Amino acid sequence: MTTHLPTCSCCGDALDDERRIDFGFNLPDAALGLPGEALLPLGVRALLRVDGVGSFIRCLLPVRLSHDTELVLGAWVEVDDSTLRRAHELWEEPGYADFSFTGTFANLIQPWGDDLLGAEVTTRVADPDELPVVTGVRHPVAARVLTEVWDRDEVLSRFPYPLPVDVRTDLGDHWSVVRTAGLTAGFADGYDRFTAPDRTAAVSLKLDDVPGRPPADFLTALLSGAPDTRPAQRLREELPDGGLRYAFWLTPQDHGRPRHEFYGFTLHPSGSGAGIFCTHEDPATLDWAQRTWRSLTYDGVS
Known part of the structure; x- marks a missing residue:
């Protein structure tokens, strides 16, 4: 279930099309942290003068992704004052359809980072009902943003x-997990955390400190002190590479806390492992917790 969807970078409406994902940046990076009185919009949200910093126009940066997906970023381009004034004059007029300009990209966006920030770009209006579109990047590395998949x-x-699609997320040390649609992502206290109002998942990496110990014995050590659960509330799965998965779960009736809790481990014969802790409100969401646990994947060398 998708609990949050990204919104259109132009109108703010929620999007549910997995083939086009829109994200908008509220401000150019140079304006972050400045007091509100320094931000001087020119009639519409897409035209901005920042006192003591410069002039900016919000544009669309289309990026082609695999799985037949397009990422459209509503980001800022820094322009000279005369270009901003011209944009303001044309914005609601028929001449807007022919508007084009050059400027420099004003947001730091990973994975392109410093190569894209500050790069000279060309833009034009492709659709009079949308923001101008970045059509060219004059930087040998950053230009790949537009030309590659x-x-x-x-x-x-x-x-x-929150995203409208599932995304496999790198956890480090050759481990990854699927962040399901609708969850925010963050990292705190050694855990990758994925969160929605009705569910959470926290993932951490494990390393057996006893060299050569079989995964089954490593699991026994990890489960020391864990509550004893009914057979219907636990799963054990042997993996083709010699590793194993194990999980157990508790209901509010078991522990007195308001949410269901799910604990899972995936252990590799190399001694590397990952653990996951999920909470969820609806008993039916146990299926989501199990799918997330089973998505834990190790692609390192044994």
């Missing part, structure tokens, strides 16, 4: 906001 998981996993 990027791995969807690699790009979207950098965005902590």
